[in-house]
Amino acid sequence: MKYLTLAETYRDLQATSKRLEMRDILVDLFRGTEPRLMGRVVYLTQGTLGPDWEGLQLGLGEKLVSRAIALTAGISDDDLEALVHREGDLGLATEAAFASKGPKQVQLFQESLTVDRVFESLTQVARVEGSGSTEKRIRLLQQLLMDADPLSARYIVRTVVGKLRLGIADMTILEALEKAFLWAEDEERVMGSDKVVEAIYNVHPDMGAIALAVANEGAEGLAGFGIEVGVPVRSMLAERLGSTPEILEKMGGRCAFEYKYDGMRIQAHVGPGGVHLFSRRMETITSQFPDVVQAMESAFAGHEAIMEFEAVVHNPETGELLPFQEVSHRRGRVHGLAESVEDYPLVLFAFDLLYLDGEELLLQEFQLRREALESLLGKAGEGPIRPSTLRWVEDPEGGDDFFLEAISAGCEGIIAKAVGEGSHYRAGARGWQWIKYKRDYQAGMTDTVDLVVVGTYAGAGKRTGFYGALLMASVNQEEGTLESVCKLGTGFKDEELAALHERLSPTVLKEAPGNLRSGLQPDFHVQPELVLEVLGAEVTLSPVHRCAYGHLRPQTGLAIRFPRMVRLRDDKGPEEATTSSEIEDMYRRQLKRAD
DNA sequence: GTAGCGTCCCGCC
DNA sequence: ATCCGACGCATTCGG
DNA sequence: CCGAATGCGTCGGATGGCGGGACGCTAC
Numbered sequence: 233m234k235y236l237t238l239a240e241t242y243r244d245l246q247a248t249s250k251r252l253e254m255r256d257i258l259v260d261l262f263r264g265t266e267p268r269l270m271g272r273v274v275y276l277t278q279g280t281l282g283p284d285w286e287g288l289q290l291g292l293g294e295k296l297v298s299r300a301i302a303l304t305a306g307i308s309d310d311d312l313e314a315l316v317h318r319e320g321d322l323g324l325a326t327e328a329a330f331a332s333k334g335p336k337q338v339q340l341f342q343e344s345l346t347v348d349r350v351f352e353s354l355t356q357v358a359r360v361e362g363s364g365s366t367e368k369r370i371r372l373l374q375q376l377l378m379d380a381d382p383l384s385a386r387y388i389v390r391t392v393v394g395k396l397r398l399g400i401a402d403m404t405i406l407e408a409l410e411k412a413f414l415w416a417e418d419e420e421r422v423m424g425s426d427k428v429v430e431a432i433y434n435v436h437p438d439m440g441a442i443a444l445a446v447a448n449e450g451a452e453g454l455a456g457f458g459i460e461v462g463v464p465v466r467s468m469l470a471e472r473l474g475s476t477p478e479i480l481e482k483m484g485g486r487c488a489f490e491y492k493y494d495g496m497r498i499q500a501h502v503g504p505g506g507v508h509l510f511s512r513r514m515e516t517i518t519s520q521f522p523d524v525v526q527a528m529e530s531a532f533a534g535h536e537a538i539m540e541f542e543a544v545v546h547n548p549e550t551g552e553l554l555p556f557q558e559v560s561h562r563r564g565r566v567h568g569l570a571e572s573v574e575d576y577p578l579v580l581f582a583f584d585l586l587y588l589d590g591e592e593l594l595l596q597e598f599q600l601r602r603e604a605l606e607s608l609l610g611k612a613g614e615g616p617i618r619p620s621t622l623r624w625v626e627d628p629e630g631g632d633d634f635f636l637e638a639i640s641a642g643c644e645g646i647i648a649k650a651v652g653e654g655s656h657y658r659a660g661a662r663g664w665q666w667i668k669y670k671r672d673y674q675a676g677m678t679d680t681v682d683l684v685v686v687g688t689y690a691g692a693g694k695r696t697g698f699y700g701a702l703l704m705a706s707v708n709q710e711e712g713t714l715e716s717v718c719k720l721g722t723g724f725k726d727e728e729l730a731a732l733h734e735r736l737s738p739t740v741l742k743e744a745p746g747n748l749r750s751g752l753q754p755d756f757h758v759q760p761e762l763v764l765e766v767l768g769a770e771v772t773l774s775p776v777h778r779c780a781y782g783h784l785r786p787q788t789g790l791a792i793r794f795p796r797m798v799r800l801r802d803d804k805g806p807e808e809a810t811t812s813s814e815i816e817d818m819y820r821r822q823l824k825r826a827d
Numbered sequence: 828g829t830a831g832c833g834t835c836c837c838g839c840c
Numbered sequence: 841a842t843c844c845g846a847c848g849c850a851t852t853c854g855g
Numbered sequence: 856c857c858g859a860a861t862g863c864g865t866c867g868g869a870t871g872g873c874g875g876g877a878c879g880c881t882a883c
Contacts, residue, residue, distance in 0.1 A: 293836050366878060401867055563839060564875050
């Protein structure tokens, strides 16, 4: 099968926004594909090379792909950038570049690419590692692009940068698989009426394997798949809602509230094959959490189980729960693992049990799963694993109390969970069975806080155009100190920034005694005399929400992001920065110079 | 050769 | 993570 | 009565900050 066939299908898919039409285009593609190739065709259409938990990554993003394109098409980086600007995205820019100039090799060989060739080349790109690997990757991509016609090049490039932009994703592909291989030729049904393939995908999210099976053996091919320890189950997701009365209405008057912990979601599989940990997006993260693996082994030895919990960093002395930033130090870690386990100790708040010793609990109602979870944890004894805090709620008052309790416990809010009929674990679905209610929108948390402007920064944003923000600090009037530094606004418009300046009517604050420090980064101390050129004096920006940890959110419609950056000046005048990490880097440099 | 920094990518929320 | 637009489908509305 | 309007759920894409790793480059 030629890759061009695939590319043409992609082009057709893009031409419509109607999902039924897209599904049928895919159905035609699948029915016309040799069964042998179905896995690869489906992976490519998903924009991947294999299931998420295998963790293959191409390691090429926009920048590096751009280099490969410029080399292949024989144009300069600047020209390519101009093309991207004109055409709208890197894929279209490549197509245009290839169409007008055309790499010589294309004209010489005209050896059209096959699906196999593209798939194998990309897999090869993903496998390269070590010194020189970036160059090697670029070269491999370049070789592939040399044999690509303009349309194929468009989609190869988009595949590599991870933005296929077809208007289709998992759900549409699943529908198409279902129709192509399980329905009679010209049958029509209401969309989503059967969902046999989706049901399998939810407990075995490997679209390529499923496609291969179903294309070869039809419905019988699905028999081999089912929930399995070691294979991640698609996570159930929540919708967001703003108040307890709304939640109770959606839930039919009765539901369970649980703390929404500010941590990282982990799905743990325990079985004879050992412990496997998966992230919310089904990446394998086992090796990053040896402490979790150990806790699972000792707590659930002899059991086969799949459970979900939120991993939260806490202070073992005080029991205080620390915010997400802390646990993110643990994520993706390879070096200094032992230290990070020590520095960021975890508590694991288990909130669901999907499978236990041969029983598919995910099919059961919430109460049953919860009971099973609690009894399993009860037997597990002391340790870092605990059940999530839960309350059965039937009236808004009880719900609000619980919400405030959750906030003061250091949580983000609550998750409301449907109970009774229909409250089985809906793998892969986002919906009202689980409702998120987060602190951002909680009225009644309002508090007036004096803020001072301690810095501004502005620059040309990469995508959004103008970028600007104010660095604010709240003032502790009694102590005369600054606390809770935060950034106000990202990417807001020129006029808005000017208006804010106006409104804040700055005067100079001479001294900022004490350490200026981020509420989220206790170890991130800033010497104000080093870093502050204070532009503004005390201003009152009210009302302001003061939330747990001192995050601030004014009712200006602008977000205040979690702070840890400081705007700096040096002798050369203000530096510009567009991201918090750049600002942080600036700060580090400044500190260094001060030494 | 390598330490230290910069760039880029990626996956968490 | 949040937000938003487009579609599909069921129900209600209105000429 | 039937087509139009409405309401609601669903899906997919676009957007953001942040932390960490891998690799590349360069000055010693």
